[in-house]
Amino acid sequence: TQLLEQSPQFLSIQEGENLTVYCNSSSVFSSLQWYRQEPGEGPVLLVTVVTGGEVKKLKRLTFQFGDARKDSSLHITAAQPGDTGLYLCAGAYGGTSYGKLTFGQGTILTVHP
């Protein structure tokens, strides 16, 4: 069973601050996804990264995939209260693991006005 460690588990910051969430594994991902979940709803995909070293930007969110494809990070610049939510990373592994994702424990982000 592949393990996917996500940190920190909780983040409470003021509006305008920057933050980074990390996702790490001892195994190589074939691809990695980041999701955001609002209370009472299912997760919604933010981005998928596939290539080692890849960087993707989504407005104030920057996603990076490690060169060895074992880690990823989500950086939010100038956080806003609307960014509040649960952020989840999810890794797809190759070989016989096709068809399934392994999720990290999640990061609960609270941005105070």
Added chain:
Amino acid sequence: NAGVTQTPKFQVLKTGQSMTLQCAQDMNHEYMSWYRQDPGMGLRLIHYSVGAGITDQGEVPNGYNVSRSTTEDFPLRLLSAAPSQTSVYFCASSSPDFAGRVNEQFFGPGTRLTVL
């Protein structure tokens, strides 16, 4: 398109009762999965399917059964409910990318289950 639908939205069971959580998708996706979400533990995979007639166990399969007779439906059965199965259950569907990996997963709204 309705996307992924789940019923019921809420359910309370007594220990030992059985029930089926329903999941349906209208996007013609090959892959479907069931997850449970507990505080501080993210989403844990229970069972998944890569096509009609094909299912496999995930990380926490004990106490649950699945079948996939059609592309659209993927019900989850609790055989004999236990308090440890109190959780929020999410069904998800996706299509594989060119390499067979899981593409964007579309999640249903979830079923909140309490076992007394």
